[in-house]
Amino acid sequence: MLLIASTVKAQVKDSVSLKTAIDTMSVVQSIDSTYLMPNEYPANDAILDSLTIQSEVKPEMLSVERALLDSLLSPYYYIEIDSTGKNPYGREVIITPKYRMVIDEYTLDTTYVPIPKKIDYFSKRKTYGIDTIGFSNAIELVSIKRTKKAKEPVWWKHKNSIGFDLNEVAFVNWNAGGVNSVSGLFKVEFARLYEKLYTIWNNEVSARYGLNNQQNTGLIKTDDEIRVASSFGYRKDTISNWYFTAQISFRTQFTDGYSNPEDEDPISRFFAPAYFHLGVGGRYNLPEQLFSIYMSPLTLKSTYVLDEKLSNEGAFGVTPGERSRHELGILIQTKWEKEIFKNVAMVNNLDLYSDYINEFGNIDVDWILSFQFKINKLFQASFRSHVIYDDDIKTKETNEDGEVITSGARVQLKQQLGIGIIYNF
Numbered sequence: 293m294l295l296i297a298s299t300v301k302a303q304v305k306d307s308v309s310l311k312t313a314i315d316t317m318s319v320v321q322s323i324d325s326t327y328l329m330p331n332e333y334p335a336n337d338a339i340l341d342s343l344t345i346q347s348e349v350k351p352e353m354l355s356v357e358r359a360l361l362d363s364l365l366s367p368y369y370y371i372e373i374d375s376t377g378k379n380p381y382g383r384e385v386i387i388t389p390k391y392r393m394v395i396d397e398y399t400l401d402t403t404y405v406p407i408p409k410k411i412d413y414f415s416k417r418k419t420y421g422i423d424t425i426g427f428s429n430a431i432e433l434v435s436i437k438r439t440k441k442a443k444e445p446v447w448w449k450h451k452n453s454i455g456f457d458l459n460e461v462a463f464v465n466w467n468a469g470g471v472n473s474v475s476g477l478f479k480v481e482f483a484r485l486y487e488k489l490y491t492i493w494n495n496e497v498s499a500r501y502g503l504n505n506q507q508n509t510g511l512i513k514t515d516d517e518i519r520v521a522s523s524f525g526y527r528k529d530t531i532s533n534w535y536f537t538a539q540i541s542f543r544t545q546f547t548d549g550y551s552n553p554e555d556e557d558p559i560s561r562f563f564a565p566a567y568f569h570l571g572v573g574g575r576y577n578l579p580e581q582l583f584s585i586y587m588s589p590l591t592l593k594s595t596y597v598l599d600e601k602l603s604n605e606g607a608f609g610v611t612p613g614e615r616s617r618h619e620l621g622i623l624i625q626t627k628w629e630k631e632i633f634k635n636v637a638m639v640n641n642l643d644l645y646s647d648y649i650n651e652f653g654n655i656d657v658d659w660i661l662s663f664q665f666k667i668n669k670l671f672q673a674s675f676r677s678h679v680i681y682d683d684d685i686k687t688k689e690t691n692e693d694g695e696v697i698t699s700g701a702r703v704q705l706k707q708q709l710g711i712g713i714i715y716n717f
Contacts, residue, residue, distance in 0.1 A: 368390055368391065369388060370386075370387070370389075371385070389407065448485070449484075449487070450484050451481065453716045454479075455672070457479075457502075457710030460475075461473050471507050477500065477515055478501050479498070479501075482496070484496075490528070491524070492527075492575075499519070500517045501513075501547075515706075516545040517543070518542075521541040521542075533576055539570075541567075541568070541569045542566070542567070543567045545560060546562060548561050548562075563596055563597075564608075565595055565607070566595075567595055569593055570591065570594075571592065573586060573588030573623075581630075588623045591645070593620075594616060594617070594619075595609055595619075596616045608685055609685060617684070620647065621647040623643070624644045625641075628640045635667075636663065639663075657682075658679075659679040670713055672711070675708070678704075680703075685704075686698050686701055687699050687701070
């Protein structure tokens with residue numbers, strides 16, 4: 293097979309004779325007969341330079357030369373002739389091989405693989421860049437606190453408040469007379485309300501304790517109360533405002549109480565008295581208007597007097613010598629909260645109870661009406677009135693002879709007006 297491993301460039305003038313072209317082909321054949329390796333081929337330019345040039349050959353011989361080159365070399369080589377080349381020979385012949393030789397490293401067999409015409413095997417890759425942006429002001433890193441959203445509404449509502457009221461009266465050379473006094477009242481209130489679809493559960497704990505100190509008299513208690521209440525209600529659908537409700541409440545005091553500061557014997561003590569209510573009934577609740585009414589046709593009322601001296605006296609309606617008294621009757625409770633004016637709120641609590649067994653029709657009243665006047669977030673003025681009428685609590689008076697006379701029940705009234713600090717959380 294005729295094979296030229298490298299490109300052969302032959303520079304020949306237009307006047308080269310046919311014989312010279314034939315001699316050129318014989319030279320090419322002689323090169324192929326030696327089976328030289330590609331790097332052992334003699335220089336193409338040296339072979340072409342050895343060709344003889346005869347100016348007598350006519351230009352028509354160019355087509356004969358091209359036909360001869362095509363017939364001998366075209367199966368194995370690509371032939372290109374450029375007659376416009378500006379060089380000493382007047383034209384340029386480019387011969388490029390179509391195959392390359394491959395030797396198997398194990399069998400040492402020789403094969404010829406076609407050489408692709410395309411020389412560029414890799415396409416150009418486009419690269420993209422981002423220009424640097426300059427800022428006239430420095431960028432500050434800001435930390436953002438993430439807040440998780442609740443998966444469902446918050447069914448619990450809470451109320452916590454701690455307050456202290458202070459009242460003071462002082463006289464210096466006051467012609468109209470008067471007694472210097474200072475009084476203080478400490479109060480706390482905690483409430484937890486759970487309301488979801490068909491159920492409502494309300495829990496309240498409150499406490500109050502007040503003292504008054506008058507000149508030449510000493511300390512005397514002005515307020516003393518502990519209240520705990522819890523009620524649980526259930527309704528048949530989410531449209532109705534009526535709840536089937538069970539309720540429990542408890543009320544007592546912290547320390548001993550006296551009619552006069554100079555008395556030695558107390559008229560009330562811790563758990564003397566203590567009131568306990570347990571009942572079932574229905575509650576009509578309007579949360580938008582902050583109004584509710586509870587009616588229980590079956591309510592157990594228990595009065596406890598754990599002080600021996602007071603129980604022997606039959607205080608607070610218990611049988612002398614007994615520590616407790618139990619009644620079964622009907623209980624009605626209402627609670628209404630309303631903002632009357634801006635920063636003026638009213639809270640009205642009214643309890644009415646009547647015993648079925650003992651003198652049905654006599655109604656025990658426990659009514660608390662209070663007003664809060666908000667000054668700012670911290671200071672608040674308050675007015676509170678407390679009315680109690682209990683047919684079981686008899687009044688006692690001492691006559692001129694020093695005898696203690698027991699009379700009927702009377703209306704008990706207490707009013708308080710003060711200004712102080714209130715903290716809600």
